[in-house]
Amino acid sequence: MEKFSKEEYIDILKEIGNIGAGNATTALSFMIDSRIDLSVPKAEVIDFNKLMDITGGAEQVVAGIYIDISRDIEGVMLFMVSCETARILVDSVMHNDPKDQVTNFMFNEIELSAFTEIGNIITGAYLSSISSLLGFTIIPSVPYMTIDMAGAILSVPAIEFSKKSDTAILIESEFKINNKKMDGYFVLIPTEESYYKIIEKLGVLMKP
Amino acid sequence: MILGNRIRVGMADARVSVAPSIITTLGLGSCVGVVLYDEQSKIAGMVHIMLPYSNEIAENSNGYKFADTGVKMLTDLLFKEGVSVKNLKAKIAGGAQMFKFNSNSDSMKIGNRNIEAVKLTLEELEIPLVSEDTGKDYGRTIEFDCETCKLLIKAVGKEPKII
Numbered sequence: 001m002e003k004f005s006k007e008e009y010i011d012i013l014k015e016i017g018n019i020g021a022g023n024a025t026t027a028l029s030f031m032i033d034s035r036i037d038l039s040v041p042k043a044e045v046i047d048f049n050k051l052m053d054i055t056g057g058a059e060q061v062v063a064g065i066y067i068d069i070s071r072d073i074e075g076v077m078l079f080m081v082s083c084e085t086a087r088i089l090v091d092s093v094m095h096n097d098p099k100d101q102v103t104n105f106m107f108n109e110i111e112l113s114a115f116t117e118i119g120n121i122i123t124g125a126y127l128s129s130i131s132s133l134l135g136f137t138i139i140p141s142v143p144y145m146t147i148d149m150a151g152a153i154l155s156v157p158a159i160e161f162s163k164k165s166d167t168a169i170l171i172e173s174e175f176k177i178n179n180k181k182m183d184g185y186f187v188l189i190p191t192e193e194s195y196y197k198i199i200e201k202l203g204v205l206m207k208p
Numbered sequence: 209m210i211l212g213n214r215i216r217v218g219m220a221d222a223r224v225s226v227a228p229s230i231i232t233t234l235g236l237g238s239c240v241g242v243v244l245y246d247e248q249s250k251i252a253g254m255v256h257i258m259l260p261y262s263n264e265i266a267e268n269s270n271g272y273k274f275a276d277t278g279v280k281m282l283t284d285l286l287f288k289e290g291v292s293v294k295n296l297k298a299k300i301a302g303g304a305q306m307f308k309f310n311s312n313s314d315s316m317k318i319g320n321r322n323i324e325a326v327k328l329t330l331e332e333l334e335i336p337l338v339s340e341d342t343g344k345d346y347g348r349t350i351e352f353d354c355e356t357c358k359l360l361i362k363a364v365g366k367e368p369k370i371i
Contacts, residue, residue, distance in 0.1 A: 048219050049221070052218075058234035058235035066306075066307055148306065148347045149237075149349065151347065152306055152348070154237075155236070156238060159258050159318055162219075162220065162259065163267065166270060
């Protein structure tokens with residue numbers, strides 16, 4: 001593992017974020033027929049307390065999709081957007097008239113199910129791109145969805161990972177759709193073992 | 209002891225303060241916030257636990273992470289401020305199941321296990337549990353007012369609640 005410097009490790013993880021989120025936002029932009037800007041991904045080893053604040057504060061209300069991943073890479077994948085963004089996404093795939101809905105953040109059952117499916121497709125695109133890049137099989141669980149405080153949602157992976165250490169490896173990508181004022185986050189938290197697998201595989205690919 | 213208007217307790221951490229301070233923890237999901245307080249001296253402490261029992265987990269260097277060790281360590285902190293365990297009372301909140309997992313695995317029911325472990329530890333220490341707002345499927349932000357010994361609970365789309 002001494003083959004790489006710390007900066008190189010971070011670069012390797014950022015590349016994962018770039019490829020995964022790039023593919024996922026392409027899927028998303030087809031769905032809503034808009035251009036999406038992806039910011040430079042962040043990759044870091046962070047303390048659990050900081051994990052709570054990554055999306056703009058523990059109390060920030062977000063719509064979150066949670067997926068467990070297993071097989072060659074184990075960990076958690078989260079797709080989180082503001083309620084405003086969730087509303088725009090749902091309206092655009094369900095062909096709702098946005099004027100009727102623009103301030104309405106209450107979702108009915110069909111809309112919640114539609115949002116879950118959007119999340120499923122987007123996270124699927126993220127995971128399948130890194131799976132084919134790395135040549136690893138990644139099996140996602142069914143998507144779980146909730147609308148709640150970001151801290152409460154992030155406590156679920158935090159608890160899971162706190163069993164092994166006090167820190168998590170976080171790969172975070174933020175996207176913006178400027179003409180629609182939408183934004184969101186992709187968060188991938190691999191287990192420590194899987195992190196080394198990714199580094200080893202991608203490190204070799206990047207450093208011939 | 210820390211003095212200030214609002215004292216924030218992070219995950220797997222504890223803080224002790226005194227009136228007129230407010231001790232708070234934000235966005236509790238499956239974790240449990242445990243408040244121990246002494247009505248006489250108005251000294252109170254809060255611990256934010258993540259897991260039930262320290263002996264189940266290999267990585268247990270931080271005792272505040274667990275219900276059993278976390279609650280006991282909080283009584284130690286309060287004892288250092290001159291509060292005897294005999295005078296302590298407890299209020300707890302959190303322990304939600306954030307996602308409706310179909311799986312029956314233990315890790316998915318961590319909220320309930322956290323609540324049980326906190327209650328058991330309080331019983332062992334003979335600290336009466338005055339009130340609770342636990343379980344269900346939503347996140348909570350909690351604020352304990354050391355002056356009034358009231359615990360305010362805020363949740364998304366719900367009226368604030370005082371226990």
